Amino acid sequence: MHETLFYIFAALTLLCGLLVVFNPFSRNPVTSAMFLVLTMISISGLFVLLQAYFLAAVQILVYAGAVMVLFLFVIMLLDLRESEQRRLKTFSTVLGLAAVGGLAAVMIGTVKHAQAGAATAIGETRALGKLLFTQHLFPFEIISVLLLVAMVGVILLSKREVE
């Protein structure tokens, strides 16, 4: 059961990820964003299989919810229609494929020689919360300050300058 689910979610993740980057049918940014949502949801399925239930929920809420709404909002605000006519440049495509192929070969070769650990039952939300609010309380507070700074920065950046 676990194996079947793993293969389904892994195939969905990789297929939708590929369709974000190369979509043979449409070059529309909205289509890419929709496939990005599907990729996020399949990754959250993989998180569930890894027994990281809290992170799966956070992934759906933050990525598939907030981040993708922001993406779609900006795409529709800017009305990017002319990018569909642009063709990919052959030279940069070939170079990019070569570089990424080399990187993939190195990474997969490294993974093959890795030592495998045994899976144990961890990942309860209660234990995660305990760790977060005792040992890692300070980074947690810093993160909240970071979010505040980002919010102020975004408001400042997107404000029209008044003459």
Add this chain to the structure above:
Amino acid sequence: MDIGVHHYLIVSAVLFCIGLLGVLIRRGLIEMYMGLELMLNAANLALVAFSRFQNNLEGQLMVFFTITVAAAEVAVGLALIVALYRKRKTTDATDLTSMKL
């Protein structure tokens, strides 16, 4: 065959490569940004897999912080793209060459 840490790491590596390819060959700034998001998610997947197979919750904690920082980063980056579009009327990386000699 049992699903081990290798399977998750290979999915993560391939997803990272797809994201990098998107950054390298797509020319729209928004599409390049989506490639960045794919790479971040691939790293998160690898961290969660390590956390499960090493019996250590710190990896999941790290992913929690990464997701938060990524949300802040997306907000700032998209605001920058909107500001750029207001000034230049384009979001295509091939048109943004004012730093070129």
